[in-house]
Amino acid sequence: MSESVSVRCPACRREHLYAAPVYPCACGAPVAPALDPQGTATAVTHRAWDDEWAGVRCGACDRESQWPRPEVGCPCGTVLLVPVARADAGETRPKAPPAARRPFQPVTIRTARDAVTAAAVYLRWLGYRDIRRADQRPPTGIGIAAHGLLAQVDPTVRPASLRDVECLWLTAMTESAACVYFSLAGYAPDARTRADALGVPLFVLDLTGTPQPVNGLADELDAEGAAR
Known part of the structure; x- marks a missing residue:
């Protein structure tokens, strides 16, 4: 289960409880972006590719990959970028050899x-x-x-x-x-x-x-x- 943080919309001040999505690492282990509970959510005013990806480090094999940056839609119509901690923050775990390729875990397509x-x-x-x-x-x-x-x-x-x-x-x-x-x-x-x-x-x-x-x-x- 991934961590949850409280996210406040800067437009309407509504609070949202947000849980980080979990993705499969190439080694098969589940990974999720490390959310920053002290950070402030920002409204998306325009789309830029580099702003939509965040580094996520796998705790099993220590591989860092780029995954979509967490975001949440507010009922007022504002799209919020959820603050993410640095991928290298905290203790670095020792590397472990990747496991054999596991069953593919798809991501549902809506957009x-x-x-x-x-x-x-x-x-x-x-x-x-x-x-x-x-x-x-x-x-x-x-x-x-x-x-x-x-x-x-x-x-x-x-x-x-x-x-x-x-x-x-x-x-x-x-x-x-x-x-x-x-x-x-x-x-x-x-x-x-x-x-x-x-x-x-x-x-x-x-x-x-x-x-x-x-x-x-x-x-x-x-x-x-x-x-x-």
Whole structure:
């Protein structure tokens, strides 16, 4: 069970009791952002990628990963960012060897942000590290990257096109990285054919947050995980 803190809305002064969400670390252990009970919640006035992620350190393997920064919606309409303590605050625990890959624990998708989180959780489960925002913004969707990998998450209701797949592949080629595509609405037939020819794994994200392999390359990635 994660910790809870009292959060006051600066707009209407209403108090909220907030519990930090729990995510699965790549080693399989549950982790949650360390909330700062002395901090002050701030209202979200505009969205910036760097402000929406926080470092969270796993108590089992001491790995630090980036997870969505906690936020809560007030009935008055204000969205509040919950204050988070530094990932390196407190005593550092000794590192333990990661356990074998455990059953995947999906993140339910309700928003575009959830789709990105679900893809990031899945990539960590596969064994990819250092998940972050991609250096180059894709023409559609949202780009995320890991060591040796470039991923594109398309949360729109339009099936990904041949051009979408080719743009991802070309960008990955310039960075000497592998690539993978996640789409909520699936893929156009010619996009699937082109992905097979270029070696791009394709996944469809269902609303439970579980990536479903679309082609054989995705089946292999799901079964084998990240290259060691």
